[in-house]
Amino acid sequence: xxxxxxxxxxxxxxxxxxxxxxxxxxxxxxxxxxxxxxxxxxxxxxxxxxx
Amino acid sequence: xxxxxxxxxxxxxxxxxxxxxxxxxxxxxxxxxxxxxxxxxxxxxxxxxxxxxxxxxxxxxxxxxxxxxxxxxxxxxxxxxxxxxxxxxxxxxxxxxxxxxxxxxxxxxxxxxxxxxxxxxxxxxxxxxxxxxxxxxxxxxxxxxxxxxxxxxxxxxxxxxxxxxxxxxxxxxxxxxxxxxxxxxxxxxxxxxxxxxxxxxxxxxxxxxxxxxxxxxxxxxxxxxxxxxxxxxxxxxxxxxxxxxxxxxxxxxxxxxxxxxxxxxxxxxxxxxxxxxxxxxxxxxxxxxxxxxxxxxxxxxxxxxxxxxxxxxxxxx
Numbered sequence: 001x002x003x004x005x006x007x008x009x010x011x012x013x014x015x016x017x018x019x020x021x022x023x024x025x026x027x028x029x030x031x032x033x034x035x036x037x038x039x040x041x042x043x044x045x046x047x048x049x050x051x
Numbered sequence: 052x053x054x055x056x057x058x059x060x061x062x063x064x065x066x067x068x069x070x071x072x073x074x075x076x077x078x079x080x081x082x083x084x085x086x087x088x089x090x091x092x093x094x095x096x097x098x099x100x101x102x103x104x105x106x107x108x109x110x111x112x113x114x115x116x117x118x119x120x121x122x123x124x125x126x127x128x129x130x131x132x133x134x135x136x137x138x139x140x141x142x143x144x145x146x147x148x149x150x151x152x153x154x155x156x157x158x159x160x161x162x163x164x165x166x167x168x169x170x171x172x173x174x175x176x177x178x179x180x181x182x183x184x185x186x187x188x189x190x191x192x193x194x195x196x197x198x199x200x201x202x203x204x205x206x207x208x209x210x211x212x213x214x215x216x217x218x219x220x221x222x223x224x225x226x227x228x229x230x231x232x233x234x235x236x237x238x239x240x241x242x243x244x245x246x247x248x249x250x251x252x253x254x255x256x257x258x259x260x261x262x263x264x265x266x267x268x269x270x271x272x273x274x275x276x277x278x279x280x281x282x283x284x285x286x287x288x289x290x291x292x293x294x295x296x297x298x299x300x301x302x303x304x305x306x307x308x309x310x311x312x313x314x315x316x317x318x319x320x321x322x323x324x325x326x327x328x329x330x331x332x333x334x335x336x337x338x339x340x341x342x343x344x345x346x347x348x349x350x351x352x353x354x355x356x357x358x359x360x361x362x363x364x365x366x367x368x
Contacts, residue, residue, distance in 0.1 A: 018075050025076045036113060040176045043109045 072157060078147040082130055082158055083123030083165075090347065091122040091218045097351040098222030098237055100358055101300050106226045110176055114225040117173035118218050120165050121185045125214070127162030128193040131155050133201070136263035142256060162193070177225040184224050188217040202264070205271040212245030213238075219351075236294035240350060243288040247281045247320060248343040254278070254323075254336035278324050281339070285320035289313050292350065301357045308353035316346050 011019060095118045099111050106114070130137065130148055138149035147153040166189050174182030196211030216238045223234035253260060253267040254274055260267040269277040292309045295301040319342050323335040 015073065018073065021076050022072070022074075025079075036116075036172070037175075039109055040113055040172075043107055044176075 074147060074153040074157070078150075078152040079161065081147050082127040082153065082161060083120075084126030084129075085123075087126060087215075088119050088122050090344075091215070092119045093348060094237070094241065094351050095119070095218040095222040097354055098219030098234065099226060101219075101237070101295075101354060102223040102226035102231075102234070104226050106177075110225070113176040114173060114181070114222060117169045117176065118185060118221055121169040121173070121189055122218065124162045124165035124169060125189045125192040127158050127165065128189075129197045131158040131162060132193070132197050134158075136202075136265060139263040140256075140259040142259055166193075173225070178228045180228055180230075181221055181224040184217065184221045184230070188214055188221065191217070202266070205266050205268045207266070208249040209246050212242050212249075215245060216241035233298040233300055236291075236298050236300065237351075239291045239294060240288075241347065243284065243291045244343065244347055246284045247288070247316075248340065248347075250277050250281050250284075251323065251336040251340040251343065255333070255340075275327060278327060281336075282320050282324035285317050289317060295354060301354050302361060303357070304360045305353045305357035308356070309350060312346055312349050312353070316342065319343075 092115060095115055099106065099114065130146055133143075134146075134148040134155050137143035137146050143149070148155055148158055166186075170182050170186045170189070173185050192211070192214035196207065196214055200207040200211050219237040219241070220230065220234045223237070224230055250268050253269050254277060257267070257269045257274070260270050268280060292313045293306070296306050296309075316339075319335070319339040322331070323339050326332045326335055
């Protein structure tokens with residue numbers, strides 16, 4: 001089996017559904033991480049400017 | 052030398068298409084040992100509340116999240132390393148790696164990425180002392196306990212239990228920036244609780260551990276000696292339950308609850324010690340195991356209730 005075979009591989013319906021759920025989960029985690037870092041930075045900066 | 056393309060290169064051992072990353076979201080979640088994580092989150096939350104000083108609510112939230120993710124990461128590393136023995140035990144054979152839902156390498160990278168991410172994030176959000184403590188805890192669980200002690204000594208969970216006992220101390224350090232003696236009392240409660248808890252499980256899962264070749268205490272010294280050890284450890288746990296009062300972390304509400312809860316724990320341990328044969332001999336360890344989970348939640352819950360009662364009293368007076 002070559003890399004080309006893999007690229008043209010058709011996932012089954014179940015595999016496609018799992019992939020979709022994984023993609024949504026990754027997107028949510030990335031968004032959450034962005035929010036986490038952003039708010040943490042604001043909180044930490046807020047503490048410093050307060051001092 | 053292997054490279055990333057090895058992941059997609061079919062070999063004799065991978066006749067079907069196997070790219071990794073094919074598991075369901077639930078499988079990755081299961082790698083984090085969510086039930087263990089819930090105990091970690093709860094005890095860490097108690098550490099945050101009980102520690103002296105102030106922590107911004109957001110920092111507290113991020114700290115808890117990082118401690119939880121760090122605990123989950125060590126769970127994933129544990130499942131990666133123990134996949135061979137997990138496959139042989141009924142209790143663990145349905146885990147994602149033995150089931151074939153997730154490949155071992157994936158679990159390893161998943162665990163490593165989460166470990167580094169949780170430590171760095173905790174350092175940035177709270178302080179680097181707490182981050183170092185979290186890194187040490189992950190190392191202790193994944194390397195000292197999983198890779199070394201678990202397969203080599205019947206004292207595995209006595210020493211390895213420290214990893215599960217650190218989270219409230221880490222949370223405490225998130226608030227204070229230091230490791231205080233008072234926080235050690237929270238550590239000791241979990242540390243002393245771990246052996247009777249796991250040995251009770253090992254008593255009724257002896258066959259599993261025997262099959263997998265894990266030297267749990269009942270498999271090495273026998274069920275009778277394990278019942279003795281459960282009894283003595285439970286007695287040794289009793290004075291430790293009083294430490295939060297002695298260190299001034301908790302007061303009368305906790306003291307009363309701890310006395311009742313620990314008394315019941317000792318009663319269960321006595322049943323295990325006294326009745327070794329027949330139905331009661333079988334039921335005892337299961338009852339102790341079930342109660343021990345409730346016990347730990349209730350003990351830390353009592354500390355929270357105690358703190359809430361003091362706050363209410365001060366507001367009223």
